[in-house]
Amino acid sequence: MTAETPSYEFLEPPKREGEIGRLGPYRVFRQLGRGGMGEVFQAVDSRLKRNVALKVMNKKVAGTKHSRRRFVDEARSMAAIHHENVVIIFEVGVKNETPFMAMEMLKGKTLLQWKQSGRLFSDEEIIEMGMQMSRGLAAAHQCGIVHRDIKPANIWIEETTGRVKILDFGLALAGVSIDSLSGRGSVVGSPGYLSPEQARDDPLDDRSDLYSLGVVLYELCVGKLPSTAKSMPGHLIAILEHDPPSILELNPDIKPALADVIHCLLSKEARDRPSNAVHLEEMLEYAAQAPYEQELEPLEPLDEEVAEVADAGTGSIQPAAASISITPTDSGKPGAASQTSSNLSGSLNVSGKSTTASKRSAKKKRRSRKAATAPADVAHGDSTQVNGLKWPLVIAALSLLLVSPVIYWLVTRPDVVPNDPLPETPITQRPTAPQVTLAMLKPLSLTAATVESDSVQLGNAVQCTVTLKNEAQDASGDPRVATAKARDAAVLAVYAKIKGGDKKRMATQKLRPRDLPAPGREMQRTIPVFTSGLEPKSCELIFELQTPKAELVSSTKAAIEIVAPKRP
Structure with a gap:
């Protein structure tokens, strides 16, 4: 072994030129990478003449006989995941008191490497990657395994097929032994991709992985993480307390339906996220088929009437104004409706697109209509004219209350109501895939x-x-x-x-x-x-x-x- 060749205490001496050592039947040639859980080497299985990626776990994992045994048992359970979107594990074992896994050798790049090269992804590519990652996670979750460290560095894109594979279940293998790996109360995972449950050090389930996947998709859409900080405590506070900026505000070219799914994944509470990875794949499939324009249009006549009353200072109408205004108006402008809309912004934001322009247009219409119809003395603030209109307005309001039940009965009686239900809106329609028959596959x-x-x-x-x-x-x-x-x-x-x-x-x-x-x-x-x-x-x-x-x-x-x- 030359002076330049690194040595590893867990490897046996090399026997052939080009080797840096051996681990059982594996000829080890070079280090491919290093992480918190161990090191990965390029190796060849001398029994099957097969190229493998050999992951050797570090001493924190291999510290005791019990931890080595548990690692092997859990790694074998993980190796039972048979799915094209999860890296294949060929063998799990312990050699020289060092646990190892022999995995398939892949050709391609990690998603992190693609990002660092400046590669931008289209909506369709982001959705497709999300669906493939969902399938891989679903297969792992069905085996009772939570990955715990979904991030671009652990997502592989194959060179020829473009297939996505989830890598490095190292933290998943740590299982319940997180405290022994990194100290009591410490947080395990990559800071920018931690779920709120991980930040609180709470028990985890499948939905923690879905949050981390949401962070990855968010980053692909806008080019940055949903929350950033200069320190680990700052990261944890941002994850727990701060809502991520709107995707559509940062990148208006993203499909609204895709943005909706990602923001759902980034919910602070696990119960507000998709229930499982299968559900997430269905949501992404629907987003793929949804049109780009799904903006909710405000009802112009109702919006005008509510805004007029709110502008006149009738506070009792404020909740109705909030239910129609989808995004907050500019701060500092007068009017109770503007204030209430700002307080409740985002609660009805289906598309995530701003409706500020349409609101400004509606305000201009209202102003021009008021100027054309209002008497001159009212427009100039003559209170005498307003008092003269008080009792006629009260009488008209009482008359409307009396005839409202009659109008309601006329409109809703059975011979008027159509028999067919109203069609569902495009937002709730779910396309049904055609059934594949035996005859279709006969060739x-x-x-x-x-x-x-x-x-x-x-x-x-x-x-x-x-x-x-x-x-x-x-x-x-x-x-x-x-x-x-x-x-x-x-x-x-x-x-x-x-x-x-x-x-x-x-x-x-x-x-x-x-x-x-x-x-x-x-x-x-x-x-x-x-x-x-x-x-x-x-x-x-x-x-x-x-x-x-x-x-x-x-x-x-x-x-x-x-x-x-x-x-x-």
Whole structure:
């Protein structure tokens, strides 16, 4: 080892040129990165000749035998997450009293690296990334794992496919041992992306990750974090006390529906956020289909009447003025309506766009109408004329109160009210995806399946590859065209069957229309299969292509040997 080559006490000496050391069967070549939970190295699994990213946990995690055992158990649970938007974990173990994880080696960049390069993202790209991250988080949350550190540095964008993958579940692996990792009462996570629950050091659930994801999406929209400070205490106060600036005020080109979803994610209380990651994906999908212009238009006649009475000093009408004014008027202007609107601003802000211009236009109309209709002596403040109008106005008001019930009955009686309900507004309409049928997918078939190794140690993952072929002749029978408007076109499911036993579902992968091969072409899909829960015996892996409703389209098989783990 040369003087320039760094040494690591947990690595065994190198045996070949180019290595900096070895960790069990892994040949370690160089350090890729370092974080609070450990270091990541480029390595090769000498058994399978496979490139891996080897994450070695630091001494805080590996301090005691109990902490090492718990890390391995929880890491294996995490490795059971089979999803294309979560990094694949091939193996988890302990070597030289050092816990490690062997993960897939990815090509591409982190979202942080893309941001630092000056890359800007469109609304469509932000929504698509948000939906993919939602799916990955949903898969983790279903396994009882909260990530705790969602940030651009932990979001990977693959080079060729553009697929998003969530990285580094290091803090998730810390689990309940946060105090032992960083001191009693300390806050674990990245300051700018902490949820209010993390800032308070409260127990966390899935919605903490959703808040952090909201921070990432906010940053992509406006180019900065929703709250900033020069110190950690300042960060915590900003997260707990300060509302983020409006996205649409900072970037008016963002879709209002997308801005609404992000501000919902940034709610201070977890109960006010989407209930789970699946719900969030549905919200983002709706935002993708919503039009850019969804501004609430004020009702001009009602707005004018209320504003006139409020301008005259009738305080009892102030709440009605607030319910119509969506954004606050300029400060310092007279009028009770302006003051009340400022106090309640944002409560009806669906689109987030300012209506100041329309209000100013309405005020001009009101002023011109008053100048044209008011008598000269009233316009100049003659109180005698006002007193002369007092009793006629009172009589007119009493008459209106007496005839109002009659008018209400005439309008609402059954023969006047239409039978059909009013149509829903575009804001509440939810498009329904067409149902995918077996006939639509008939041209698709699974032609082959391979596994990277004939045997795998029980509890580890094995990489499987299936070949999917589209036998359609042209676009008229192409499943991609038939399912183009569907959210999911098909499902790729993997089952394991021990001789004499029932088959057990091991992994699934959803296929969107764009994931299917073109007519007359075939493509390969890779699926990691984690072998926990099986027996150390010969095993048959069954790969099935199914409709989203689990109807069988095609299937193929592969054999593998499950071997018992070696005792340390």
